[in-house]
Amino acid sequence: MASKPILISGAGVASLLLAQSLRRASIPFQIFERDASPSFRAQGYRLRLSAEGLDAIKSVLSPADFSTFWDACGKTGGSGFGSLNAVTGENLSQDSGPPKAVDQEAKGGSLSLQSRGDKVVGIARGEMRRLFMTGCEPFIKWSHNVTGYELTASGVHAIFADGSMSEEGEMLVGGEGMYSKVAQQLSQGRLKVFDTGARGIHGQAPTTAFKDLGEGVWRLIDDTRSDGRVFVITNVRPNDMDDPNVQFGWTMCGQPGVIKPPNENFTIIGKPAADIAKSITAQWHPRVKPLFDHMVESEAAFWKITCSTPSGVPEWPNEPRVTVIGDAVHSMTPAGGIGANTAVRDSGVLGRLLTESGGLANGVTAAYEKEMRVYGSEAVKASYNQAKNQFGVVIDETTSAIV
Numbered sequence: 214m215a216s217k218p219i220l221i222s223g224a225g226v227a228s229l230l231l232a233q234s235l236r237r238a239s240i241p242f243q244i245f246e247r248d249a250s251p252s253f254r255a256q257g258y259r260l261r262l263s264a265e266g267l268d269a270i271k272s273v274l275s276p277a278d279f280s281t282f283w284d285a286c287g288k289t290g291g292s293g294f295g296s297l298n299a300v301t302g303e304n305l306s307q308d309s310g311p312p313k314a315v316d317q318e319a320k321g322g323s324l325s326l327q328s329r330g331d332k333v334v335g336i337a338r339g340e341m342r343r344l345f346m347t348g349c350e351p352f353i354k355w356s357h358n359v360t361g362y363e364l365t366a367s368g369v370h371a372i373f374a375d376g377s378m379s380e381e382g383e384m385l386v387g388g389e390g391m392y393s394k395v396a397q398q399l400s401q402g403r404l405k406v407f408d409t410g411a412r413g414i415h416g417q418a419p420t421t422a423f424k425d426l427g428e429g430v431w432r433l434i435d436d437t438r439s440d441g442r443v444f445v446i447t448n449v450r451p452n453d454m455d456d457p458n459v460q461f462g463w464t465m466c467g468q469p470g471v472i473k474p475p476n477e478n479f480t481i482i483g484k485p486a487a488d489i490a491k492s493i494t495a496q497w498h499p500r501v502k503p504l505f506d507h508m509v510e511s512e513a514a515f516w517k518i519t520c521s522t523p524s525g526v527p528e529w530p531n532e533p534r535v536t537v538i539g540d541a542v543h544s545m546t547p548a549g550g551i552g553a554n555t556a557v558r559d560s561g562v563l564g565r566l567l568t569e570s571g572g573l574a575n576g577v578t579a580a581y582e583k584e585m586r587v588y589g590s591e592a593v594k595a596s597y598n599q600a601k602n603q604f605g606v607v608i609d610e611t612t613s614a615i616v
Contacts, residue, residue, distance in 0.1 A: 216383075217241070217368055217380075217381055217382050217383040218241040218242050218243045218380070218382050218383065219235060219240060219241070219242045219243075219382060219383055219384050219385075219386065219567070219572070219573070220242070220243055220245070220369065220371050220379055220382035220383075220384070220385045220386070221242055221243070221244045221245070221385075221386045221388055222244075222245055222359035222371060222385065222386065222387045222388060222389045222393070222395050223244075223245075223246060223247075223359075223387070223388040223389030223390060223393075223539075223541070224244050224245075224246035224248070224251075224342075224346070224353055225342065225388060225389070225390065225539060225540075225556075226338065226341050226342050226345055226539075226553060226556060226557065227388050227538045227539030227540075227556035227557060227559055227560050228244060228386070228388035228389075228538070228539070228560075229244075229342060229345035229346050229349060230269075230270065230273055230345050230557055230560035230561075230564070231273075231386060231388070231538065231559075231560040231563060231564050232244060232345075232349045232352070233273050233274060233278075233345060233348070233349065233564075234273045234560065234561070234563075234564025234565070234567070234568060235564065235567065235568075236348055236349060237273075237275065237568075238564075238567070238568040238571070240567060240568070240571070240572050242352055243352055243354065243379065243380070243382065244349065244352055244353045244354065245353075245354050245357035245358075245359050245371055245373070245379065246353055246354070246355050246356075246357060247356070247357065247358035247359070247374075247389070248355060248356070249355055249356050250355055251342070251343070251346065259287075259335050259336065259337050259338070259448055259461075259462045260335060260336055260337070260338055260341065260550065260553045260554075261333060261334070261335045261430070261448065261550035261554075262286065262334045262335060262336065262553075262554060263550070263551075263554040265554055265558060265588075266553065266554030266555075266557050266558065267334065268561075269554075269557045269558045269560065269561035269562075270282065270557055270561070272561045272565065273557075273560060273561055273564055278344075278347070281344065282336075282341075282344050285336060285340055285344060286334050286335060286336045287334070287335050287336065287448070287450040287452075288332040288333070288334055288450070289332060289333040289334075289335065289428060289429065289430060289448055289449065289450050289451070290331065290332055290333075290428060290429075290451070294429075294430050294431075294432070295429050295430070295431050295432070296431075296432045296434060297426075297431060297432070297433050297434065297500075297501065298434060298435075298498075299433040299434055299435040299443075299444075299445070299494070299497045299498060299501055300435055300437050300496060300497060300498060301498060302498030302499070302500040302501065305434065333430050333448065335448050335450075337462070338553070357371075357373055357379075358373055358374040359371045359372065359373060359374075359387075359389060359394060359395060360372055360373065360374050360394045361394050361395065361398050362385050362395060362398060362535060363378065364532075364534060364535075365381055367381070368381040368382055368383055368384075368534065369381070369382050369383075369384060369385045369534045369535060370382070371385055383534070383572055383573045384533075384534045384535065384536075384573045384578070385534065385535045386535075386536055386537070386538060386563070387399065387535070387536070387537040387538070387541045387542075388537070388538045388539050388541055389541060390539070390540045390541060390544075391406045391519060391521075391540045391541065391544035391616060392406075392616055393537060393540075393541035395535065395537060395541065396537045396541040396542060397616065399529065399532060399535050399536070399537060400527065400529040400537075401529060401530075403527040403528070403529050404521070404522075404526075404527065404529075404537075404541075404542060404616070405521065405522055405614040405616060406519050406520070406521055406544045406614060406615055406616040407519060407520055407521070407522070407608045407612050407613070407614055407615065408517060408518075408519055408612075408613070408615045409469070409518045409519060409520055409546065409600060409604065409606035409608065410469030410470075410518075410606055411466060411467065411468060411469055411518040411546075411600070411604040411605075411606050412466075412467055412469075412471065412472035412473070412474070412515065412516065412517060412518060413464060413465055413466045413467070413472065413515070413516035413517075413518055413547065414464075414465045414472060414486050414489065414490045414513060414514065414515055414516060415462065415463075415464055415465075415486075415512075415513065415514045415516060416462065416463050416464075416465065416486075416487065416490055416504075416505070416508045416509075416512065416513045417460040417461065417462045417463070417508065417509045417512045417513075418460060418461065418463070418503070418504050418505070418507045418508045418509065419457045419458075419459070419460055419461075419507060419509075420453050420454050420455070420456055420457070420459045420460065420461050421454070421455065421456075421457045421503075421507075422461075422503035422504050422506075422507045422508075423447070423449045423454060423461050423503075423504065424454055424455075425499070425500040425501070425503070426447070426449050426500065426501065427449060428449050428450065428451045428454075429449055430446075430447075430448050430449075431445075431446070431447050431448075431449065432444055432445070432446055433445040433446075433447070433497075433501050435493075435497065438471065440468075440470050440471050441467060441468030441469065441470055441471040441605065442467070442468045442471075442603075442604075442605065443465065443466070443467045443468075443471055443472075443493055444465075444466055444603070445463050445464065445465045445466075445501075445504070446463065446464050446466070446547075447461065447462070447463035447464070447504065448461070448462075449461060460509060460512075463504055464516075464547060465490055465493070466518065466547065466603070466604060467493070467604075468604050468605045468606075469604075469605070469606065471493070472489060472493070472515070473489075474486065474489065474515045478515075479515045479516065479517050481515060482511075482513065482514040482515070483510055483511050483512075483513060483514075484510050484511075484513070485515075486513035486514055486515050487508055487510040487513040490505050490508065490513060491505050491506070491508075518546050518547065518600070518604065518606075519544055519546070519615065520544060520545060520546050520593070520596065520597050520600065520606075520608060521542075521543050521544045521545065521593050522593070522608075523593060523594055523597035523598075523608055524590075524594070525586070525589070525590025525591075525593055525594060526542060526543055526585065526586045526589045526590045526593065528586075531578060531579045531582060532578065533573075533575065533576075533577070533578055533579070534573065534578070535578070536563070536578040536581060536582060538556065538559035538560060538563060538585075539555075539556035539559055539560075540552065540556065542559070542585070542589065543555060543589040543590075543592065543593050545592065545593055545596035545597075546596050546597060546599070546600035546604070546606075547600075548596050548597075548599030548600040548603055548604075549595060549596055549599050551592045551595060551596045552592075552596065554592075555588065555589055555592040558585075558588060559581075559585055559589075562581055562584050562585060563577075563581045563585075566580055566581055
């Protein structure tokens with residue numbers, strides 16, 4: 214057993230799932246999270262889980278914990294992935310039978326929309342995070358913003374924004390998202406994140422607002438605007454559709470120039486975001502308009518759509534004591550719901566390697582990064598290609614990186 218803990222930067226779903234793997238293997242760990250508490254900020258939208266993502270989660274959790282996780286997931290059948298004209302209310306396309314693919318516009322990639330038993334499986338990000346946090350609470354230090362690291366002769370220290378340092382750890386795993394300072398230091402600037410120019414809004418409404426859609430995974434499309442295309446993705450599950458106390462979520466995406474928050478301030482939440490969503494959907498069909506007329510304004514939030522280098526995860530000199538997972542290494546657009554599934558695969562792979570070696574051992578980070586670059590690069594390419602078709606975005610050598 215390792216005498217020093219494995220340090221983990223960030224307490225998102227990938228970091229917490231990795232922590233669950235270490236906890237089961239009795240490998241000590243310590244998590245540092247910049248937020249002040251688990252409820253400090255909104256946890257975002259509902260996640261669709263691919264077969265690959267579910268397999269990764271199942272490989273980490275105990276049978277009892279996975280059973281609890283599975284029971285918390287929603288399972289949507291219906292007619293699969295349906296597309297609807299948001300202005301006229303007409304069906305644009307309707308798959309018969311179980312969902313076939315993430316999106317017919319996908320070019321490359323192997324993730325499928327169908328997850329288990331001809332159902333689309335999904336869970337709210339906040340609920341997923343809460344379940345993965347179970348048992349890890351004593352090992353999370355809140356209000357600790359990791360801004361870098363310092364290697365020692367036998368380990369590593371995390372460096373915090375106030376200049377202080379953590380205890381010495383056996384290794385450091387950067388999982389603090391696309392603005393990860395650990396990722397920038399480790400990759401020597403090779404890991405880049407680009408602003409696609411596309412924008413989004415997350416929202417929620419009582420399930421009764423979704424009744425005219427019916428069960429299924431829906432894409433609502435508005436191609437009538439002069440400033441660009443808008444579409445909304447939502448997952449309508451059957452069991453709670455008549456309960457006004459339960460809410461379903463939706464995600465609105467617009468091509469560059471369509472969704473403009475005040476002063477381009479994407480930290481604003483609540484009514485400003487809700488007002489823009491209501492303005493955009495003011496002329497939409499009564500079949501879908503209740504999703505926005507009855508939205509919970511306090512839950513609305515803007516969203517800047519970003520993407521890592523579309524060509525894939527770059528190479529950098531391996532550091533045996535430091536590596537990165539999740540959005541810190543492969544930030545993706547929302548197209549296809551690929552990002553979270555790839556992040557939990559990272560947790561599964563790295564957790565397995567650390568478990569097999571009883572902690573950090575020679576070659577662990579190199580073996581993880583070699584495997585991750587294959588599926589991670591495939592996922593980034595698939596996500597970008599879908600976003601290119603859906604959002605009209607282009608990332609090339611002239612695009613400025615935000616990280």
